[in-house]
Amino acid sequence: MTEETIQPKVLEPVFNHANGRLLMPETRYWPTDMWKSPWSLPTYRRGAAVLAGLILGIAGVAWFIGEIGPRLAPIYSLAEQFALSYGVPAFWIAVVWTFIKGVFVLLAPALNALFAVWWERKISAHIQSRMGPMYVGWWHGALQTLADGIKLFLKEDIVPECADKVVHWLAPVVVLIPAILVFAPVPFGKDLIYANIDIGTVYVFAVGGVSVMGIIMAGWSSGNKFSLLGGLRSAAQLVSYELPRTFAVLPVIMLAGTLNIAEIAGFQAGYWGGIVPRWFIFYPVVGQVAFIVFLIASVAETNRVPFDIPEAESELVAGFNTEYSGMKFALFFLSEFAYVLLSCLLMASFFFGGGAAPLPFLDFLPSWAWFLSKTLILMFCFLWFRWTFPRFRVDRLMDFNWKFLLPVSLINIAAGGILIWLLS
């Protein structure tokens, strides 16, 4: 690439009576000229080129690696034979293998937070016409989250004088552990699943519901009235939105005839007329309604704008995590992003065919790549909502759930039954 200087339009120093010119004129520029034709700016063109190259590059790498699941199978059998030859009982091999898999599942929320926080900051920055982190890491502040994590890790852990010490300590743990456990039956790709259990859907909703306890504990134990209000709000909100969220998935379960998440994803393989994928979102009316209800309820479940009333910054300072600092605060943060990832993975499995390619000729990319891209696109929606919408008021939020979402999801279940009857 030729050397193009990225020189934004500099405001010419204008002489005035006192100091002669603007202080530091080289740092001031107005968007007036830049916005007339953004494509004429070298920055803009270069950014687009880099983005396109990045997407193609990642696709190429994915194509080169191929499916991960089948590649791991020979490694496992090799290791198994090696261990068996030394007389290790088969039971212990299975236990160790489960632990190793568990470490990978544990990594999912951690790596996700590392990436998602950076992504959120970059996307919010570009939505708000600024740059976001640019310095830490080698490219566009890519390691900013790591630096933030180190900072949070090194920060002093402050426990308020009037807090209930034990509960205050326990709350982030109670929030985080379900957030990790919940990933067990969720597929990340074909055969990339920790525990392929038959009641996966029920398990996910049941375990995910435990985190509410931790948030209430955090709000109650902090000894802060704003935290208490935040905890109460979150109890009301999370319990309410569980209902439409679960009901929204029922038509999917009815159609697929299974509660196993991987099987639900597998059910949607194939194409209508060779072009339109048999994803659940493309089932007329029922699919779209179910998806929208699930999306809205998921945003509410993850406490994100426009449903972030438990931590409503402008009303309750920071809600239930007002009195948390350092690593404890980071754990709340981690679990929030873990639940965002979970919601996106579930939506990809339930409504977007899991690892299936959107068009038949794109089949050459492995299923995990499709899973990842669908998840990221859905995650972008979460961030997009967050930086566009104002916040609901607490009573309107409840009205919206009980008077709109819940009836709609119930009607949708009936519509799903009719659809099944029509299809049979």
Next chain:
Amino acid sequence: MTADEILAKLQASFPGLVKSEAPLKDYPTWTVPAGSVRAVFERLHSKFSFNYLDMVTATDWSGPANPKGYPQSPAVTPAAAGAPSATAKDVFEVVYIVSALSTGMRLCLRCELPRKEAAVPSLYGIFMASDWQEREVYDMYGIKFEGHPNLKRILTQDDQQGHPLRKDYEHVADKFD
């Protein structure tokens, strides 16, 4: 209806109400005896549609300010540093500016009070705007507004000694000095 006509009508019932000798510039200015302040404003509000209270404040006419009244010694100019004022009187003067939004007419009403145990009827109830402004005047001058339901300090802290805008106020050093 001009201000003079209103004044003439009001003077029938309030003989103490007169035109001020040194008016507020560009404003019809009247002097009211302290006792009939509330009654005059009630009449102005109900009969002459003066519905908007612009400002309530006061002036301490007891002479130049005491230089000890400032937390840190400010750059007091020669004129302020104790040169006797020609206008010095031992009174507080409460100043009201009231206007009628429908006609755009504005009035300035003044009322002189003795500096010792100064008190004047409150306008609370006629104009809600007087609520905090009267509290501020009380805070700064110690003028009592009789009938105000919540007359306590507003801008200074509630254990403040003295009333800061009085010309004889002396600052008591505290932990912030």
Next chain:
Amino acid sequence: MTKHAHAPADLKADQMFINFGPQHPSTHGVLRIALTVEGEVVMKGDPDVGFLHRGMEKLFEARTYSQGLILTDRLDYISATHNNLGYCLAVEKLAGIQAPLRAQYIRVLAAELNRIASHLVFFGTFGVDMGAFTPFLYAFREREMIMDLFEMLCGGRLLHSYVRVGGVAADLPAGWTEKCREFLTFFKPMLKDYDTLLSGNPIFRSRTEGVGIIGADRAVSWGLSGPTLRGSGVSYDVRKAEPYCVYDKLNFTVPVGKNGDCLDRYYCRMKEMEQSVEIAFQCLDALAGAELNPGEFMAKGVPKMFKAPAGQAYAHVEASRGDLGFFAVSDGGFNPYRMHVRGPSFINVAILQEILVGCKIADVVAILGSLDIVLGEVDR
């Protein structure tokens, strides 16, 4: 100002007492609201001010008229030019000084630019109060351009002290009018952007419509002013009611609301920005005209330190937050004998004790945001 805030003695068992502020993200400074809540519903809200009290009115008495100007910047620091203007008008009235016509046009131009900047801050912070963070940065991007314009004009970005007794500090620098026009033409379509971003959002409307209703008679009785009063449907604007500077020669309308809820107050300010752009264009046109002598920005023979003849004067301007009045008393000396500031924020915020009753905690933030107070002016 209450030094030690405790729960009231008559607090019921199912009620909670919350000190909303002075350290709180959305009290716009150091306002404390003593809230008694039942769950989410506010039973009693008692605003408590004075945490930023600096004794301005006392300080005025120990400074000459020119020195006092610097203090006025610190009143409503979001719209400093209005404070300068109000103070200068009062002092000019007191001392019998007449500013030249060109200076008056420049004053109006600077005041309207500052009004836009101030309303942009309102727009941004009101969005943040509602939980929408993005409008804030959009507003501040445009405000930054106004700050640059002011920096070119007088060197200061936030506290200008540009309007001086007898005129303005300096004439418009070379090339400034072109920059100003560039900004105004850029800014005008931005207002439509703001509408699509925030004003039209259903969530935003559900948060503001019918919330914090102030009836017209209550608004007048409480002495509200500015967009807060006009949102209630009372068309009272000092620029029209008692025109100062050259406002009687300019063509503009005063936007008025209907219901007096948060949305009306918000929208009055948005519409006011449109009018300010119009006024600024008219001023720029007039300043380019031949009848105003370039370079005549200051009244002749106004010394740095002057005596005002004994007397009293009251001058008020339509500041961004309402009717800002200065009551000046002179005993014939070098400094004001008494200088009182009628701060619109101080009077506007008092109504909180009446309208907070019965609303939700989230509405407290919305109502407080829609009153658009600046604590520097409340506490003085």
